[in-house]
Structure formats: structure tokens, C-alpha cells
Amino acid sequence: EPPSDEVVDRMSPEEANFNDFMLFAYDASAMSQDLWGDSPSTELLLLTFHPNSTFSSTPFDPADYALRSPFPTVHLLRGSDVVNAEELCAKRNETTENIAIANEARLRGMGYNELKELLNTLYARAKGVGSSGSF
Numbered sequence: 001e002p003p004s005d006e007v008v009d010r011m012s013p014e015e016a017n018f019n020d021f022m023l024f025a026y027d028a029s030a031m032s033q034d035l036w037g038d039s040p041s042t043e044l045l046l047l048t049f050h051p052n053s054t055f056s057s058t059p060f061d062p063a064d065y066a067l068r069s070p071f072p073t074v075h076l077l078r079g080s081d082v083v084n085a086e087e088l089c090a091k092r093n094e095t096t097e098n099i100a101i102a103n104e105a106r107l108r109g110m111g112y113n114e115l116k117e118l119l120n121t122l123y124a125r126a127k128g129v130g131s132s133g134s135f
Helices: 018-036 062-067 079-091 098-111 110-127
Strands: 008-010 045-050 074-078
Touching: 018 045, 018 074, 062 098, 062 110, 074 079, 074 098, 079 098, 098 110
Parallel strands: none
Antiparallel strands: 008 074, 045 074
16 A cells, blocks of 8 residues: 655765666656556655756756756655545646646746756755855
8 A cells, every 4th residue: 555645755966867866766656556556546656856857848948947856856646646636626627737837837937047046055055065056
């Protein structure tokens, strides 16, 4: 049975580069599906966040920061929580896609440079150094 609470596992940038991290996430996702299946009541989704994550075909798209974090991170999300979110959105005549679209618009409104500086500041604080840390 999947964990009852959200779980986050972190790896430092020194332990995994982006490609290694994504291979790890792919293997973990496959293992999760083998263990718990793909039924919404038992499914466990793995969401990946990484300092170098990108999904946009546009270079330097601020929306890419929706998937970025100071450190490589795997967030485990229960399928039942996704179903609950979809049901809540349906009651509002929306979809979960509306959330993603609003997030991307907000990030684009902030701008790439501001988001880069914010992520660098978070990284520096987490490492206990000045703001010289950079991605």
C-alpha cells in the first residue's frame, strides 16, 4: 500500500547530475507502478524537480521554473490525491490544467532573471553560503 502521507526525498547536486537523476526517477516510477499498479486508489506518482529541469521548447522560458528546485527532488503523490483535486476542480467548472496554465502565466510575469536569482538565493541559503551559488 502506498504511503499515507506525502514524502519527499532529496539528493544533492553533487550526488546526481540531471541525466542520472532522470534515469533514477524513471526507474523509481517503473518500480512504483510494478508495486502499486495504476489504479487511482493505489497509484503513486513521482514528480521530479531539478535545478536544470525544462519542459518548454522556448529557451529561457520562466515557466520552466515550475519544475525547478534548489536540489534534485522526487515528490511522491498519491493517485487518490490527484483524483480529489480533479473532483474539486470539476465542481468549479475547471480542470487541473487550469492550475498549470495559471502557474506558468505567473512565472512568466515574474521573468526568467528574477526566478533565476530567487532559485540561486534559495540554493545559497540551503548550503549556508552567501548568494554566490549559481545555476
